[in-house]
Amino acid sequence: MALLERAQWYDIARSTEWAPRYVTQDELFPPELSGGEGLPDEIWATYDEPYKISYREYVDIQRQKDAGAYSVKAALERADLYNKADPGWISILKEHYAAVALVEYGASFQEARFVRWSKAPGMRNMATFGMLDEIRHGQIQLFFPHEYVSKDRQFEWSHAAMWSDNWVALGARHFFDDVMMTRDALSTSIFANFSFETGFTNLQFIGLSGDAAKAGDFTFSKLIQSIQSDEARHAQLGTPLLQMLIENGQKEQAQKKIDIAFWRSYRLFTILSGIPMDYYVPLGVREASFKEFMEEWIVTQFMRSLEDLGLSKPWYWDIFLRDISEHHHGQHLGTYSWRPTLWWDPAAGVSPEERDWLEEKYPGWNDTFGKVWDVLIDNMANGRMDRTVPGTLPMVCNVSQLPIVGTPSRTLRDISLVHEGRRYHFASEVDKWIFQDDPERYRHHKNLVDRFLGGDIQPADLGGVLEYMGLGTVGPGGEDAHGFAWLDSYRKQLATAG
Amino acid sequence: MTNSERIIDPVGPVLQSGEVARAVADAAVIDNAGHRVEVRDRGSYVRIEVADGECILRRATIAEELGRPFKMSELELIMPSFVGRIETGSDVFRFFHTFQQPAGAGHEEALS
Amino acid sequence: MALIPLAAHFDGDFVLKLLPVDTHHTMDEVAAAAAANSVGIHVADQPERTMRVRKQGADAPYERTDTVEKAGLTPTQCIEIYFE
Numbered sequence: 178m179a180l181l182e183r184a185q186w187y188d189i190a191r192s193t194e195w196a197p198r199y200v201t202q203d204e205l206f207p208p209e210l211s212g213g214e215g216l217p218d219e220i221w222a223t224y225d226e227p228y229k230i231s232y233r234e235y236v237d238i239q240r241q242k243d244a245g246a247y248s249v250k251a252a253l254e255r256a257d258l259y260n261k262a263d264p265g266w267i268s269i270l271k272e273h274y275a276a277v278a279l280v281e282y283g284a285s286f287q288e289a290r291f292v293r294w295s296k297a298p299g300m301r302n303m304a305t306f307g308m309l310d311e312i313r314h315g316q317i318q319l320f321f322p323h324e325y326v327s328k329d330r331q332f333e334w335s336h337a338a339m340w341s342d343n344w345v346a347l348g349a350r351h352f353f354d355d356v357m358m359t360r361d362a363l364s365t366s367i368f369a370n371f372s373f374e375t376g377f378t379n380l381q382f383i384g385l386s387g388d389a390a391k392a393g394d395f396t397f398s399k400l401i402q403s404i405q406s407d408e409a410r411h412a413q414l415g416t417p418l419l420q421m422l423i424e425n426g427q428k429e430q431a432q433k434k435i436d437i438a439f440w441r442s443y444r445l446f447t448i449l450s451g452i453p454m455d456y457y458v459p460l461g462v463r464e465a466s467f468k469e470f471m472e473e474w475i476v477t478q479f480m481r482s483l484e485d486l487g488l489s490k491p492w493y494w495d496i497f498l499r500d501i502s503e504h505h506h507g508q509h510l511g512t513y514s515w516r517p518t519l520w521w522d523p524a525a526g527v528s529p530e531e532r533d534w535l536e537e538k539y540p541g542w543n544d545t546f547g548k549v550w551d552v553l554i555d556n557m558a559n560g561r562m563d564r565t566v567p568g569t570l571p572m573v574c575n576v577s578q579l580p581i582v583g584t585p586s587r588t589l590r591d592i593s594l595v596h597e598g599r600r601y602h603f604a605s606e607v608d609k610w611i612f613q614d615d616p617e618r619y620r621h622h623k624n625l626v627d628r629f630l631g632g633d634i635q636p637a638d639l640g641g642v643l644e645y646m647g648l649g650t651v652g653p654g655g656e657d658a659h660g661f662a663w664l665d666s667y668r669k670q671l672a673t674a675g
Numbered sequence: 676m677t678n679s680e681r682i683i684d685p686v687g688p689v690l691q692s693g694e695v696a697r698a699v700a701d702a703a704v705i706d707n708a709g710h711r712v713e714v715r716d717r718g719s720y721v722r723i724e725v726a727d728g729e730c731i732l733r734r735a736t737i738a739e740e741l742g743r744p745f746k747m748s749e750l751e752l753i754m755p756s757f758v759g760r761i762e763t764g765s766d767v768f769r770f771f772h773t774f775q776q777p778a779g780a781g782h783e784e785a786l787s
Numbered sequence: 788m789a790l791i792p793l794a795a796h797f798d799g800d801f802v803l804k805l806l807p808v809d810t811h812h813t814m815d816e817v818a819a820a821a822a823a824n825s826v827g828i829h830v831a832d833q834p835e836r837t838m839r840v841r842k843q844g845a846d847a848p849y850e851r852t853d854t855v856e857k858a859g860l861t862p863t864q865c866i867e868i869y870f871e
Contacts (some may be wrong), residue, residue: 182765227761234748241752383689383755387718398719402691405755413761464718478758485760485772507801514829549801549829556827569824572794572803572863581794581803591794591803591843591865600863602794602803626805630792630863 183231190231191302194222210294212361213418216425224297224421228413235306239313242403249399250321258394259328264658265457265524266392269385271331272521274322275338276345276449277381280353282315287357287365291414294362300414307370307411314404321400333652334520341647344518344625345448348578351622352445356438359618363418364434371415372438374408376479380450382408384470388454391462419486428488435483436491437614440607443475443497444504444577451505452512455535456526457658466538471501493607499588500605502539506546507582507589514553514567518646519655527554528663545584558667568639573624574604576611596620682713685724686759686770688732688750695753696721698740699732705740706731720755728772730759735766791855792862793817796843797825798869806866810856814840814849821868836870843867 197205208214213221230238259267288311291304322335338346356368382405389398422431447467454467465473476498480490491497513523527535527550535542556564571580572591581604583589592603596616603609612619625642628634634645648654687703690696700714700723711726723730738745747768759770788811795806804824808817818838826832839848842858843865849858860866 184764227763229763230748230751234746238748238751241749245752379756383720386755387720390719402719402753402755406751406753409754409756410751416760478756481758481772482760485774487774510801510829546801548799548831552827552829552831564828567804567824567828569807570805572805582801585799585801589796589801589803591796593863593865600861602863626863629805 183229183234187229187231191299192222193298193301206294206296208361210290210361211296212363212365213296213421215427216421220421220425221296222298224299224417226299226303226413227416228303228410230303230306230410232306235309239309239407242406243313243317246317246396246400246403250324250396253396254324258396259325262393263459264522265459265526266389266394267325267329268521268524268658269453269457270322270325270394270397271329271334272449272453272519273381273385274318274332274335275520276349278315278318278322278335279339280349281311281318283353283357284369285309285311285315287311287369288411291362291366295366296362297417300362300366300418303411303414307407307414310407310411313407317400317404321396330652331520331522331655337647337651338520341651342625343520343646343648343651344573344578345520347625348448349445351576351578352441355618356441366415366418367431367434368438369415370412371419372435373442374412375415375482376439376475377442377446378405378408378412379474379478380446380470384454384465384474385450387464388458388462391464392459416486419488423487432488433614435488436493437611439491440493440497440605440611441577443500444579444604444608447505447508448512448579452509452523455505455538456509456531457524460531460534463534467505468501468538493610496605496607503545503584503588504582506539506542507584508579510546510549511571511580511582514565515571516655516657517566517643517648520648520652522655522658524658525663529666545587549585554664554667557661558664558671570626570629570639570642572602573626574608575601575622575624575627576608576619577604578624579604682711682724682726684728684772685713685722685726686728686772687723687725687730687757688754688768688770689720689722689756689758691753691755692716692719692721693753695737695741695749696723698737699723699750701740702732702736703730706733706736722758724758725770728759730770732768732770733766791860793855793860794863794865795821795824796865796867797821797830798867799830800825801829803865805863808855810854812855813851814853814855814858815851817855817866818868821866825868833870838868839871841867841869 285308288304288308292301292308295301295304319336322332325332339350356373357365360368382401386398386402419431422428451467454470512519513525516523532543532547553565574581581591581602592606592609593600594609601612603612623631629637629642634641643649643654690699703723703725704712707725707730713724715722715724734745734747747765750768757770759772762769788809790807791810793806793808794803796803806821808820818840822838841848
């Protein structure tokens with residue numbers, strides 16, 4: 178085994194630069210695909226990826242990762258988690274797989290574009306491993322939920338959701354198309370690798386893994402940490418690019434890319450991580466609140482990495498710090514109220530004990546969001562189920578594609594503008610800023626309400642909307658995860674009062 | 676964390692709890708002598724935090740703590756995240772910040 | 788008369804809701820239509836009080852007999868409905 182140390186041959190192996198003679202540099206690396214306009218040509222060869230790995234090491238390590246995850250799954254398959262776990266936990270699995278698996282496959286295209294279009298040879302080399310990583314994530318997160326399909330047809334959404342026009346899928350696709358699929362290689366790396374992967378995926382893939390282990394789902398816990406160990410490596414692709422921009426007078430452009438990607442990622446994760454962490458994870462196994470996980474992974478860890486590069490907090494930092502205590506509570510009320518539009522069964526998470534927890538983690542919750550739940554619970558405890566699902570659609574943000582929510586009587590308001598004769602609505606000042614910064618990018622897209630009003634959805638009623646979104650055809654829609662069993666304590670209160 | 680003094684400018688790996696994580700934590704204490712090292716247990720993962728913006732991990736030290744041969748690339752198997760920038764050699768991993776955070780500064784305003 | 792969609796913000800609700808109304812509807816009729824989507828669903832009823840409608844951010848409400856047309860509301864503009 179007289180192999181050379183990696184460091185002794187690595188620089189030669191990744192040096193794949195050459196001077197094209199039959200095409201121009203811009204034909205080889207078209208600016209709209211490669212990015213980095215204004216950076217000096219000689220800079221690309223200096224790109225030095227911080228996290229290095231050889232192909233030999235990669236294959237060895239990835240084989241071990243897969244062996245670890247698959248063997249845990251195989252060992253626990255007979256443990257019958259599906260029937261033994263809390264139904265709220267099963268809902269987390271349904272939401273996660275459908276929102277994530279095919280997106281991972283998309284991410285392999287993102288990395289493949291780096292392999293071809295990045296002007297930095299070191300990045301092309303490392304992105305090859307990133308591409309393989311993401312193929313693994315797509316495959317493994319389709320394979321793992323497959324064992325549940327025969328038990329519960331909502332798991333079909335794991336594969337189908339991203340092909341549908343379900344509103345959550347519309348939001349996720351709009352986000353990933355924006356940050357991952359439709360920008361030049363340099364910008365995409367800052368949007369997706371740096372902002373999304375080193376920042377937000379930690380929340381879901383590490384934060385939730387602790388809850389998973391405590392909930393007895395060691396398979397999922399192992400799986401998502403295994404995936405994140407790939408992310409921790411290839412997410413490093415963006416850091417040298419940021420340094421290059423900053424050192425060449427493009428700090429403002431770098432900051433703006435982060436500011437856009439950070440907000441868009443955050444808002445998506447209010448649905449993906451925020452709701453499950455604070456409402457679906459069984460109370461007894463909650464490691465921390467969504468806000469606490471945000472403070473650990475984003476407010477502290479991610480912001481420190483920004484600061485270390487000489488960059489600043491996003492301009493909307495104050496808005497963001499307020500928002501992490503409220504936005505996902507509104508989105509939970511929305512998803513629960515319009516539960517027939519979901520591909521999973523939402524857990525209400527508002528039993529008296531859970532409300533105490535929410536009040537402790539989010540002081541004032543009972544006086545704001547809790548007041549809305551009082552009305553919902555009163556209807557449900559009294560059997561007025563027809564009053565618990567609204568008969569109209571929510572207004573939807575033209576950037577995030579999520580319902581426009583806010584703290585009742587405090588922060589809920591419409592933020593809109595008219596652009597070339599069309600009125601656009603936004604769920605925050607930041608979403609509006611993102612639109613205004615590049616209206617050409619966003620103006621043509623129609624959100625669910627635009628499609629409804631424009632006649633794309635027929636019949637133009639809730640039944641038509643459900644069918645348009647694939648509910649009942651792709652797979653069944655949502656109902657209370659616990660079959661309303663949590664209402665018992667409220668019914669007892671009613672009986673005592675009566 | 677029971678220690679009342681906040682650790683200054685911590686960097687280091689976030690590791691899946693288990694045997695290797697414990698060995699890395701012990702190795703971190705040895706390889707970063709003179710710097711405060713905290714191990715924060717977060718259930719399924721641990722944060723190994725070395726103060727003052729630099730954390731060195733040596734293959735030989737980890738192997739000694741583990742009592743078996745160890746390749747640095749194996750660390751990736753249990754490392755879903757890390758704090759700081761990274762340098763990845765065959766014998767040493769280094770986590771570091773280039774910009775020294777002033778004592779007492781940071782993002783604690785949201786944590787109070 | 789013509790159908791026009793508005794964005795309804797019923798005070799106490801957590802979400803803006805799509806509200807199709809007719810241009811000849813009075814503000815009392817608009818308030819009743821908005822209430823059907825919010826009151827007793829997400830907002831507690833206050834039967835002894837009158838519902839009023841105002842443009843988002845306006846100090847004063849529209850007259851209760853004003854029509855949507857007279858108010859000059861355009862598609863998906865946001866109105867606030869509240870108990871007086």
